[in-house]
Amino acid sequence: MEVEHQRPPDDGGNEDESNQPSTSFENQNDETPNNDSSPVLSPKEQPIDDNDDHLMCRVCRGNEGNLYYPCLCTGSIKYVHQECLVEWLKYSKKEVCELCNHKYSFQPIYRPDMPKALPILEIMRGVITSGAIMVKTWLVYTFVMATWLGIVPLTAARIYNCIFYLSFHDIVNAPFQLFKTEHFLPDILKGSLLLVPDVGPYDDMRDDENEIVEDGLLMHVRGNPHANLDQDVAHPNDRIPPPMEPEPIVPRAAARANRRIRRQRDNAQAEEQAAAADQDDNWREWDRFGDELTWQRLLGLDGSLIFLEHVFWVISLNTLFTVTFAYIPYRFGNWLLGVIGLHGKIAYFPSIVAMILGYIQIAGITFTLHQLMHSLRMKLMYRFLGVMFLIIKVFLLVFLEIGFFPVMCGCWMDVCTLPLFNITLSQRVATFSSAPFMSIFLHWMVGMVYVFYSASFVILLREILRPGVLWFMRNLNDPDFNPIQEMIDLPFTRHFRRLVVSTTLFFSTILLIFYIPLNIISSILPSLLPYNVSMSAETPLSEISLELLILQVVMPAILEHANGRGFIKYGVRIWCKIVGTALDLDQYLLSDNNNNLNQNNNNNNNNNAGNLGGGAAGNAGAAAAGAAGGGLAAEHQALLLLREPRAYEPYNRPSLFGARVTILLILMSATTTLCSVVVFIVPASIGRLIILVISGQTNVHEMYTVSLGLYVCWMLGKLGAIVIKFIRGGPHLFKRAVVHYSYLGMRLFLVAIPIIFLLPLLLGTYFQLVFFAPMRLGYQQSALMFPYQDWAMGVVQMKIFGVVAVMGPDWWLKTELDLLVQRGIENFAALHVFVRIVVPCILYLSSFIAFPVVVIKLYAFIAGADLEWTMLLLRFSYPAFLFITSAVVFIRWQIVKFSELAEKIKNDRYLVGTQLVNYERNGIRPAAS
Known part of the structure; x- marks a missing residue:
């Protein structure tokens, strides 16, 4: 919020308008703010405004107390209490009105x-205090x-070296080994x-603590302590899930929703009972853990020394984990x-x-002892060994x-891509022998x-194909998918079978993508x-320049657009x-929603979006209607259906279904190989041809060749898509698009x-x-x-400088770049x-280059x-001139900061409060009644 530092008039704000302080709002449309901070004392004392039917605060909707009109808004949201506005600004963390974007002034x-x-003494006292705070903060951050x-x-x-590499006799002298100065930096990295x-696992376990305790690892351990162990012995295979079978999504989702609701109810009741039981006994411990443990408090950035306890626990736990x-x-x-x-x-x-x-x-010893404790009915050891x-x-x-x-997968891919780099397997083995860790x-x-x-x-395929086609693959978008939970629940043999299937599938796709196309x-x-x-x-510098240009300019443009x-x-x-139509498998592959969506896109019907939205709204409304009378479980089921709207869809099974699916897999493999061949040939050939024409190399x-080829292919594809889009719109639309984009392209080209x-x-x-030169x-x-080379390096530096300018403090270049981004490409103002932007930057750079030459x-x-x-002298004048310019800018910045510090000292000592400033159109106050 902008604070205008001026003392109010002694007569309560009844001075002439010419003596009133001005706000920072720029004059637009002959509307100027009136800095008379006189509030609207009450609705009865205010003049009647034709546009304001009723005076009330926009936040609390009340009309008691002093009302202000601090922005351009009119009507029922014109007035506000100062206290309400201040609270709202603290909550929203903004300084402007969210409707009219006018900056509030106090x-x-x-x-x-x-x-x-x-x-001078007060200023020096404030400077010393600020310096002491800065030094204290620096010392705290340095220590942390x-x-x-x-x-x-x-x-x-x-500690790791002492545990693994020292004998028992040397471990006695281990504390002295901790303070050696040898291998200091390598030990820090290690x-x-x-x-x-x-x-890492500790942080993940802390985040997933509730699910681990409720659903998985400790479920059978934290059960009823008075439960009979015979129940566990009599049914040892109760926790082994049945084999995975394809089943509809909705019943599984309903079961998961019911389990989740049941867990939430049980947890809520357990928490209430525990809180009621421990409220009187553990009140001293609650005082300690009442504050939220933030990262600043955990690391010690808040200035406290509590983080030393965390350091001790980290070192202790690391030693325990290492052993x-x-x-x-x-x-x-x-x-x-x-x-x-x-x-x-x-x-x-x-x-x-x-x-x-x-x-x-x-693991084998633990499993054996676990079965032995099971036979001996030793419950505590049985559960401990199970965990x-x-x-x-x-x-x-x-x-x-x-x-x-x-x-x-990486090794198999390396073997399959040996023809791509003309390298033999023996060379790869030699590389692994020379640097095994790096190779792995x-x-x-x-x-x-x-x-x-x-x-x-x-x-991506799950978004396209009919639900149920990929039933044999895990759905990573499933909100209830928990890999750690599956590792706990499923037996090791099933995980091993999944690993074999995944290895076969991935190795086959690597053969289709790399080995066969390269041959x-x-x-x-x-x-x-x-x-x-x-x-x-x-010329290494040219290589670096080209690599930076490719990585910072070409590839981001391809990836982003x-x-x-x-x-x-x-x-x-x-x-x-x-392929599905040819094999009569279109209903098996694609769902009705995808077919309808494809047909709507081909017809380019603008009303289809509304129809699809209506359908989605209808489904949502049906789910909500069903949930209205079904209780909490039905509501959660409705939310789950909204989250996963695509349920299992049946299909017509044609004759010779197995043979058709086999032909489908063969065609899919052939298409994958053909696409890989095209990707390997086209971009590299185009890039080589362009570089050969330009440079003759x-x-x-x-x-460079592949990046250039991909860039050309992307530009041609984008241009073709735009042309096809406007041709489908008709000749009139195509003519208008040609004229519009020709004019826009000419403006963009000139700039x-x-x-x-x-x-x-x-x-x-x-x-x-x-x-470089000095x-x-x-x-x-x-x-x-x-x-x-200078141009290639300058492209990367200009991109970096533009990012820094936009992320830095407010200055003229950031304002212009923000305005350029807000206008967009369609409203591009070339002049x-x-x-x-262009002319000032050219003048600044030209001055920085020419001024040292003129002086020398x-x-x-x-x-x-x-x-x-x-x-x-000329060689070293450029860094000297840059240093002098930077020093001048830094000194000016320090002068501004010193002025702000003086204002802060004055506000801390003499400021009584602030008063909201009203905004008046055309600088005219309404006459008092």
């Missing part, structure tokens, strides 16, 4: 004894960062990596390797292999699905990316392969319609020439003169300018952009300096 009210100028980023990971790494697997989940399995695995005679014979990752074998051994076995089971399954499975990490990362995009494609390309176009991925270049998701959905829907990195070419060239040249050149060398040349002319000294 007039300060100071004490009568306020001096015209603050004494040194603790969490230095002491905690260093201690974790040293400790950070060790803390991630400890803190329990790393050292003990490692020792068991080492013992097993020694028994079978493989200790010391494993060349790669012996520690990890020993740890996994240890977990398997501990322990579930933890080991979940860990092993997570390792298989997140660690081992992506590595297998790269294969894991590639596999995870492939798994992620495969899951995204399956989610086809090698047969029909042997000159296209292999791709050139060598990173060597005669290509609409690949919509294109893939459209292509899959068309393919399903064509053939040995170019394929990142784009300086923005695309001149501004990046100036910015890149100035960056070269400021940073650092890379010797005293006897002169700088050689490469305009193309305004050229005059208010003038100095050389006056002083008679020689050429070598002149060139040396």
Whole structure:
């Protein structure tokens, strides 16, 4: 909120208008704010306004007290109480009216004894106080960062080294090992990596604590403590779920909704009873845990030292986790390797292999003891060993699905893409032998990316295909899908069967996407392969510039504006319609909603959106109507149906259904292979051809050729889609579109020439003169300018500078860029952009480049300096001039901050309150009655 610092008149605001203070609202349409802060004392004392039928506050809807009209709004929302407005501004965290966007203005009210100028002692006292607060904050943040980023990971790494690499005699002297200065930074990095697997699962378990306690791990453990163990013994397989069968979605959703409602009721009752029972006994503990544990309080950024307790617990828990989940399995695995005679014979990752074998051994021992406790009827040990076995089971399954499975996918993909890079399998093995950890990490990362995009494609297919087609695959969009819960509930044999099926499916798709298409390309176009991925270049700076240009400009434009998701959905829907119609499987593949939607899109009927919305509203209304008389369970079921509106849809099963599905799978595989062949051939060929025509080079990195080819394909596809859209609209609409977009394109082209070419060239040249030339050149060398490299570097720097300008403080460039974004491409004002943005930026950059040259040349002319000294001064004048300019800007910023500090000191000492300022149209107050 803007505060105008002026003392109010002594006569209560009855002075002449010319003596009234002015607000910061700009004069628009001859409407000026009146800073007379006199409130509307009561509705009876106000003049009658033709537009205002009744005077009341827009927030509380009352007419008692003083009413103000602080913005442009009229009618029933014109008036407001100051207290109500202040509370609403605190809640909404805004300074302007949400309807008229007028900034509220408050007039300060100071004490009568306020001096015209603050004494120097008060200013110095305020500066010292602010400086002390700043120093205290800096010390707190430094201590917190040194603790969490230095002491905690260093201690974790040293404890890990003591546990694994020291003997029992050395462990006695372990406290002295913690304070060694050797390997300081490597130990910090190692400790950070060790803390991630400890803190990450703890944070996830804290978030999912309710579901873990209610639905999964501790359900049979936290049951009735007086329950008979014979019930568990008599029915040992009660918790084993039946085999997965395709079933309708609605009954399953209803059961899940009923279970969720039952859990919520039981939890609410249990919480109420626990709160009533412990209210008197634990009131001292509630005082301690009453405050919400925020990240600032947890890390210690609030200035308190409570975070030291958290540091102690993190180090203690990390030590406990290291001993329990790393050292003990490692020792068991080492013992097993020694028994079978493989200790010391494993060349790669012996520690990890020993740890996994240890977990398997501990799982077997735990399962055996669990069955033994079951026979001996030892209830506590039986439950404890059950929980322990579930933890080991979940860990092993997570390792298989997140660690081992992506590595297998990445390795198989690497084997299938060997023809793409003209590399043999023996070379890959040699690479793995030279850097095993890096090789495994790269294969894991590639596999995870492939798994992620495969899951995204399956989610996209569920939006297109009929519900029930992909019954054999897990629905990741299911709100009740909990992988940890499935790991706990389902037996290990079923998880292993799922892993085998997933491996077969993923390996088959990798063969169809990579191996078979590459062999086809090698047969029909042997000159296209292999791709050139060598990173060597005669001018490294040009390579860096091109890579930055591709990664920062070309690829973001493709990813943000290509609409690949919509294109893939459209292509899959068309393919399903064509192939499904040919095989009489269209009802099996596509649902009625998708067919109707496709038909509506082809007919381009504008009323179909309303019809579809009406249908959705009808379904929602039916669900709500059904819920109205069904109680809480029916209401939750209605919400669930609104969340998953697509229920199971029956279909007509044609004759020879198995043969038709087999032909469908064969056609799908052939289409996948054909699409992969097109993707491998077209972008690389187009990019190579364009680069060959422009530069005449053939040995170019394929990142440039493929990126350029994708960019050209995207532009052609976008242009074709626009042309088809307007051709379908008729000749009149197409003519108007051609005229409109031709004029718009001409405006964009005229403004784009300086923005695309001149501004990046100036910015890149100035960056070269400021940073590269002084650092890379010797005293006897002169700088050689490469305009193309400077332009490529300037494009990236201009993008970064634009982002910083928009995210930074308010200044003229941010205002103009925000206005440009608000207007959009359709309302693009070329003259305004050229005059208010392009020309000032060109003048600023030209001045920064030319001013040092003028100063140094003038100095050389006056002083008679020689050429070598002149060139040396000119070389270092650019960073010196930038430093001086930055210092001047910083000093001005500090002067502004000092003025704000003085105002804050004055407000803290003499400010009595603030009064809302009324807004008057045309600067005229209504006459008092």
